[in-house]
Amino acid sequence: MVGGPLLQAACFDNYKLVEIIVTKVPSSIYYHHENGKNILHVAVENRSNNVFKFVSQMNQHSHHLVTSIDSSNNTMLHLAGKLSEENELKKTFGAALNMQEELRWFED
Incomplete structure (x- = not known):
């Protein structure tokens, strides 16, 4: 089964492997995944910009993936609205820089 490696690649923004x-x-x-998250959910949740752009360009699949709901009733937009994981935010220092990083993801 290739689904596990696919979602792992999406976690780490490895769009070439995807x-x-x-x-x-x-x-x-x-x-x-068993929690209902598809590749776009994983890409948004992990701020994997390259994977997100790659999958979004696949017009024949994008509508189904964008409208999917995970097991917690979250859509892709819910996940985009949540803060990044703590380890991502620790890469930059200070609240202003963290906010700037979140805004950069949202604008992309």
């Missing part, structure tokens, strides 16, 4: 997996196994784009 592209390889999706090209070899097109149906893998619809894989979702």
Whole structure:
């Protein structure tokens, strides 16, 4: 099963690996974790900008992925509105820089 590695690649913004997996196994784009999160949920939650852009450009799949709801009734927009994980925020120092990083993700 390629779904686990696909979502792991999305976590780490490895869009090249995502592209390889999706090209070899097109149906893998619809894989979702047991918590109901699909590749776009994972990309947004982990601020994986390159994976998000790659998957979003796949017009034939984007509507289904964007409108999907995870097991906590979160859409992609709910996850985008949440703060980044603490380890991501610790990369920058200070509240102003953290806010700037969150705004950068939102604007992309």
